[in-house]
Amino acid sequence: MSLKPDIIHLLARARADLAMGLPVALSGAEGAALVAAAETIEAPRLASLRALANETGGALSLAVTARRAETLKARAYDNDLARLVLPKDADLKWIRATASPEDDLVQPMKGPFRSLRGGDVRLHRLALSLVKAARLLPAMLVLDWPGAPAAAREAGLTILPAEAAEAAMRLASPPHGVVSARVPIVASQAGRVHVFRPEDGSEEHYAIEIGAPPRDKPVLARLHSACFTGDVLGSLKCDCGPQLNAALMQMGAAGAAVLLYLNQEGRGIGLANKMRAYSLQDQGFDTVEANHRLGFEDDERDFRIGAGILRKMGFGAVRLMTNNPAKIEMMRRCGVEVTERVPLMVGETAQNRAYLATKARKSGHML
Numbered sequence: 001m002s003l004k005p006d007i008i009h010l011l012a013r014a015r016a017d018l019a020m021g022l023p024v025a026l027s028g029a030e031g032a033a034l035v036a037a038a039e040t041i042e043a044p045r046l047a048s049l050r051a052l053a054n055e056t057g058g059a060l061s062l063a064v065t066a067r068r069a070e071t072l073k074a075r076a077y078d079n080d081l082a083r084l085v086l087p088k089d090a091d092l093k094w095i096r097a098t099a100s101p102e103d104d105l106v107q108p109m110k111g112p113f114r115s116l117r118g119g120d121v122r123l124h125r126l127a128l129s130l131v132k133a134a135r136l137l138p139a140m141l142v143l144d145w146p147g148a149p150a151a152a153r154e155a156g157l158t159i160l161p162a163e164a165a166e167a168a169m170r171l172a173s174p175p176h177g178v179v180s181a182r183v184p185i186v187a188s189q190a191g192r193v194h195v196f197r198p199e200d201g202s203e204e205h206y207a208i209e210i211g212a213p214p215r216d217k218p219v220l221a222r223l224h225s226a227c228f229t230g231d232v233l234g235s236l237k238c239d240c241g242p243q244l245n246a247a248l249m250q251m252g253a254a255g256a257a258v259l260l261y262l263n264q265e266g267r268g269i270g271l272a273n274k275m276r277a278y279s280l281q282d283q284g285f286d287t288v289e290a291n292h293r294l295g296f297e298d299d300e301r302d303f304r305i306g307a308g309i310l311r312k313m314g315f316g317a318v319r320l321m322t323n324n325p326a327k328i329e330m331m332r333r334c335g336v337e338v339t340e341r342v343p344l345m346v347g348e349t350a351q352n353r354a355y356l357a358t359k360a361r362k363s364g365h366m367l
């Protein structure tokens, strides 16, 4: 048995490194690259990347998603992404402003941007999936350079074999149950909290089991995505807090049910990015437009996690409490039968009315 980290461990290291501002090397069959997150890289390492680019003739670009490129009015020749050429005098300020929409409106004349065209973009695509998984802004500095793995080894940086990383990111290994204990709650004396831990070092998720639902019948279930602002603070901008409470109360009344509390804050973009989206919403963009301007899709959640936890708990069929048709579709695709949709209507406020209307109009939510 080897003590060496496998690809899952290396991916977790890569996410942590990117979050701390460290570059990571991607080593592919067709090429290699040093990549660093636009949000976290600091000036000395940016200077080193630039020096390496000058010395070696490697192309240094800023990879952004096609969503962000659209806001920047940059050409996305690579379908889902664009490789922006770094101007000679581009400093950290330029990089951060290109990555982040915070000052898009105060400084609307960003650019013009020049995008690279042709060549292999697989490493750029992998870099963007990695930075999204690290819950950072989806923008990555990429130095295309065959010598990247050797330089990374020398510097003690994480080296990711690209093809293995792509394959591992496509696979979702379901989190495993770590512990469970009785927790009586307002909604039910017979509450039990289970903690699930993914093997890939990412966030833990929780299941709240009410009573003892039989495993051979469809269980009343809700997949709730974490919303710190709504669940904990009682934010009026969304309906998450009231939905959580109403679901638990309904479950308590039914006597047997399961609620998954999935730590996929902000529909999978993380709290920092959700707060960036909220700033954009204060500038007049709706919830979907805000995600796009940041460079994300409307919904970045991985629903395989919820389905995996349900199956691990022994549930193969659910009566799903949701207004989101995508959740029903995803459950079915992940092999969990949805025998019924149980509507969940609560929590409309003056402040979240527009948010709920946008979800109905753009994301197909049933009102």
Ligand SMILES: Nc1nc2c(ncn2[C@@H]2O[C@H](COP(=O)(O)OP(=O)(O)OP(=O)(O)O)[C@@H](O)[C@H]2O)c(=O)[nH]1
Pocket (backbone or CB within 6 Å): 223, 224, 225, 226, 227, 228, 238, 240, 243, 264, 265, 266, 267, 268, 269, 274, 277, 278, 287, 291, 321, 322, 323, 324, 327, 359, 365
């Ligand atoms: N990115 C982003 N996320 C938001 C915003 N408002 C709420 N959220 C997140 O949206 C998620 C809400 O998820 P759910 O409660 O599962 O809601 P849903 O997908 O609309 O589906 P149902 O409630 O089941 O009908 C939580 O993770 C919130 O943090 C927003 O304006 N932007």
Ligand SMILES: [Zn+2]
Pocket (backbone or CB within 6 Å): 227, 229, 230, 231, 238, 239, 240, 241
């Ligand atoms: Zn919310």
